[in-house]
Amino acid sequence: MKQFKRLPRHIGIIPDGNRRWALGNGLNKEDGYEHGISPGFELYRECIELGIKEMTFYGFTQDNTKRPAVQTKAFQKACVDSVMQLTGQDANLLVVGNSGSPLFPKELLPFTKRVTLGKGLMNVNFLVNYGWDWDLRQSIKNPQNDQNDNFTTSIASSDISRIDLIIRWGGRRRLSGFLPIQSIYADFYIIDDMWPEFKIQHLYDALEWYQTQDVTLGG
């Protein structure tokens, strides 16, 4: 295993390109998602080995559910399968998203409060039926907030910490609504390969680039 002098504490993962990969491989768009599960575990295990403390995976968003039903069902299933498979690992698991909607898979309701699994070696957050507007709007809805409150503590995703490094697969250079508050100071690394084409070298490339960055938090 590689060694890195300077590691991000928290890595955000945007696993994009499942549909484009499927089309490029003679499959239907919706067939891509199930090919995105095992890359996630390969990545997770390598990050455990490296000593990363927290990871957040972009599962699916409220925006995504406007897609054809066959796709929505496919990514819902891929998220449920991923989370269920994670229950056999050593993680502190939290699922964050609008669980009051019928689009939120009810199998995942037990994980909307953080649950320690196995040795709990890493905080793993999974965004499921997540929406940035839904997330931030909690700050308005909470009557206990006042002007002295820190905005960060009043949002729906307040149990997810600041992200140091975001890695996005599939070539797009945008956040697409991914945790706007936690991403404010994050370094952003893009991989042109599609997510189902994941290989460990992608992570190494991102971490090697991260070595050369500074952290100023805007100062």
Place this chain on the structure above:
Amino acid sequence: MKQFKRLPRHIGIIPDGNRRWALGNGLNKEDGYEHGISPGFELYRECIELGIKEMTFYGFTQDNTKRPAVQTKAFQKACVDSVMQLTGQDANLLVVGNSGSPLFPKELLPFTKRVTLGKGLMNVNFLVNYGWDWDLRQSIKNPQNDQNDNFTTSIASSDISRIDLIIRWGGRRRLSGFLPIQSIYADFYIIDDMWPEFKIQHLYDALEWYQTQDVTLGG
């Protein structure tokens, strides 16, 4: 002038690297900022010619004012000089930032409501003593907000529209607190040269890359 088939409506500008450029050219860090004024006007004029409808410039942030006083004074002055010079152009100018703080240059107070200058050909927004927390926290402070409100309309920067393309100079791949709500779906283009090294080709490179991107707004 170049022609582009597909133009962003709103471009965000992060003019980073003034201090690194100054050090690299035998100057003191704080001397870099005044060299960042004329590039801004060159860029603005080219965008007017191209027909861009809105631009937002990252002036300085509340985070930035934690730097040594000689630097803070230098970037405050560069912002004031830039805005004053813009009053001779054709723009609808708005300055957004915490104007209740002594760190906000009082010469800019008249522009905290949008002002039409000349023919008003473009909306130009200037972030001055801006803070993302200050911006978003307005949504909590406003007692008229309720859960039916759109979060986007309740923040301090609500008069700044969604950004299509963010161009950042100086090689860093991060938002550094730049308008988190308006940046949620923005495409992000990085230029390794420092901001005082601006040339029109940088803009063309960004716009040529932008041709190849799609707009899905997360769908």
